[in-house]
Amino acid sequence: MKLTNIDLxxxxxxxxxxxxxxxxxxxxxxxEYSQKNQNKEITxxxxxxxxxxxxxxxxxxxEIVKRISNLINDSDSWIRVIYxxxxxxxxxxxx
Numbered sequence: 001m002k003l004t005n006i007d008l009x010x011x012x013x014x015x016x017x018x019x020x021x022x023x024x025x026x027x028x029x030x031x032e033y034s035q036k037n038q039n040k041e042i043t044x045x046x047x048x049x050x051x052x053x054x055x056x057x058x059x060x061x062x063e064i065v066k067r068i069s070n071l072i073n074d075s076d077s078w079i080r081v082i083y084x085x086x087x088x089x090x091x092x093x094x095x
Contacts (some may be wrong), residue, residue, distance in 0.1 A: 008045050020053045022062040028067050040076055047071075047082040054086045055093035064090065 007030070011023045027050045034042040054064055064086060071083040 008042075008049065009055075012049055014054055015049065015091070020056045020060060022061065024050065024053055024057075025070060031068050035071075042048065043071075043079060044082065046087050047086065051082060051086050058094055061090045061094045078082065 011026055014023045027046045030042055030046045031050070034040075034046065038053055050064065054061060068083070071089075074080050074083070
């Protein structure tokens with residue numbers, strides 16, 4: 001899987017149009033892939049986009065918690081912070 005900023009831009013455009021399911025799934029896949037390849041920049045950008053839609057649907061929230069919860073132990077504090085923001089947002093709107 002080759003990721004570019006254009007891919008993230010396309011996902012961002014779908015989010016702006018109100019489509020959340022497909023972008024959420026793609027973002028989670030991108031985050032999982034970028035973690036394996038130690039690409040922190042892509043992980044961070046993907047988490048920022050995921051933060052916009054994390055509370056839009058209960059299924060999205062559940063997938064986030066199940067699949068990328070290991071980010072809480074990431075070595076970089078800025079990855080942990082954005083993940084904690086996502087979890088906080090989910091806990092407020094989807095307790």
